[in-house]
Amino acid sequence: MTRSWIADTSEEIEHPPIPIGLNKMTVPRTMMILSFITVLLIIFSSIWLALAALSFQDELNDLFPKDGATEADLKEEGRWTWETDLLFDTCDSRLGDWDWPESLAEQDEYFLYPGELRCDWEHQGNGDRASFVIYNRGNSTVDLILEIIGGGVEFTNEGSTNLLLNGLEGDSVEIIEISLTEDVTEKDFSITATHVEFNPSSMVTLDVHLFKGTEDKSIHVTDGDNIEVHYILWDADTGEQLDEGDLPVTGGDDARYIKGFGWAVIGLDIADDRGWITGPGTTHTVLLPPPIAYGNSDGHELENTWLRFEVRIDRMLV
Numbered sequence: 099m100t101r102s103w104i105a106d107t108s109e110e111i112e113h114p115p116i117p118i119g120l121n122k123m124t125v126p127r128t129m130m131i132l133s134f135i136t137v138l139l140i141i142f143s144s145i146w147l148a149l150a151a152l153s154f155q156d157e158l159n160d161l162f163p164k165d166g167a168t169e170a171d172l173k174e175e176g177r178w179t180w181e182t183d184l185l186f187d188t189c190d191s192r193l194g195d196w197d198w199p200e201s202l203a204e205q206d207e208y209f210l211y212p213g214e215l216r217c218d219w220e221h222q223g224n225g226d227r228a229s230f231v232i233y234n235r236g237n238s239t240v241d242l243i244l245e246i247i248g249g250g251v252e253f254t255n256e257g258s259t260n261l262l263l264n265g266l267e268g269d270s271v272e273i274i275e276i277s278l279t280e281d282v283t284e285k286d287f288s289i290t291a292t293h294v295e296f297n298p299s300s301m302v303t304l305d306v307h308l309f310k311g312t313e314d315k316s317i318h319v320t321d322g323d324n325i326e327v328h329y330i331l332w333d334a335d336t337g338e339q340l341d342e343g344d345l346p347v348t349g350g351d352d353a354r355y356i357k358g359f360g361w362a363v364i365g366l367d368i369a370d371d372r373g374w375i376t377g378p379g380t381t382h383t384v385l386l387p388p389p390i391a392y393g394n395s396d397g398h399e400l401e402n403t404w405l406r407f408e409v410r411i412d413r414m415l416v
Contacts, residue, residue, distance in 0.1 A: 167238035169296055174208045179236030180266070181210055182291050182304040185229035185273070185361055187385040187406060188218035192305050201335050202387075202404040209235055210387045216305040222380060223314040224281040227254060227365040230274045230304070232291055233389055237268040241294045248287025250280040251308070254320065262294075271389050273361045275321050275350070284309040315367030315380065317414070321350035324415040327363060334385055334404040346415060358390035359407065366411040379411035 172179050183189065191197070196212035199205050210233060219228055234240055246252060246259040253261045254275040266272055276289075285308050293300035319325055324346065331341040345355075352360035367380040384407050387393070392400040 167240070169300075171238050172236060172240065172293065172296070172300070174236065177209065177213075178293070178300050178302055179208075179234065179238070180240060180242065180291060180302055181214075181233045181235060182289060182302055183211070183215055183231040183233070184217035184219060184304060184306060185231055185358065185364075185384050185386075186217055186219065187383045188220075189215040189385070190217075192216040192303065203335050203402045210389070214303055214305075216307070218307045218309070220309055220311045221278055221282070221365075222311050222318070222367040223316070224278055226315075226318045226367065227275055227277045227320055229361040229364045230276050230289060231361075231390070232263065232266065232272045232274070233387075234266045234268055234270050234272075239265055239267050242266060242291045243294055243297065244274070245290050245292070246276070246287060247290065248285065250278060250282050250285060251276055251287055251306075252279055263291075271357065273350075273357070273390070275364055277318075277320075278308070282308055282310065311380075316370055317368045319349045319363050319366040319411065319414075321364065323349045325349065325363060325366065326412045326415055327366070328410045328412055329359075330408045332406045334406040340400075340405075344412065356386070356391050358384065358386035358405075359409075361390070362386070362407055362409050363411070366409065368411060368414065381408060381410040383408045 191212075192214040199207075199212070232242065232244075242263040244253070244261040244263055249259075252259050254277040261274070263272060263274075287306055287308065289304045289306065291302045291304075292298060325348075326344065326346050328344050329342065330339065332339050347355065347360055347363055349364050350360050351357070362382055362384040366382060386405040386407060388402055388404065391405045392398045392403065395401055
């Protein structure tokens, strides 16, 4: 007679013994193999990510080639080595934290200006233009991101408020045309110049107060326009008049003259008549530091002189 507590099958069949090898060795071996494969996958993934990062870095270097300069190389007297300016004789201390030198020509300083600038721009209607200047006073080539903040103005050739300036060599100058895209009565905007590698800590700022003049003009001199101007030239320090006359000039880079002269006429204005202007045309008064005057003419009597030019448009030339 069987009882409920007596099994129908033998102990060996109901509870078969587990082989010693599987019980003690097979599981650890499997775990070791899986761990080894995991380590290999991690190593492979790390190598792949490193190669991908290097490839991405190479692509960035192609877009923004490094000049090899450190932050220390790009600073002097606690300032970044580039300066910005608007080519009008209407600029002063941006934050009111510095005074003009008693003599501009006799400065024995690393920079042209004691600090950042704030400039006034009187415009003659939508489409008017001005010349924005970047001086690289250091020895290292720099790549800069330029940005106009505040709206209503853009870099003319780009049709945009942003511009990448690659490869501005040491001790060199770049002048860029900006243009008004709105009919503005009065507003303030800024132009910043920031190193691509040390962004945003390397930002250099120019503030501009923009306001409307008494007359609207429909034609504004731009880069490449041929015009005729009347000019008067003074020594900016002494006020001595050095020259006066009439000259043809091409807006922008004009190899016949000092660099600043061609850019000084950008934004001069006339009405629809492109011939001789009845009545006085618009006038610009500009301050030209030596790098865009005679600073590169070794031995010239005006090599270290800051020039003040008054230029008045007489007519457009076909």
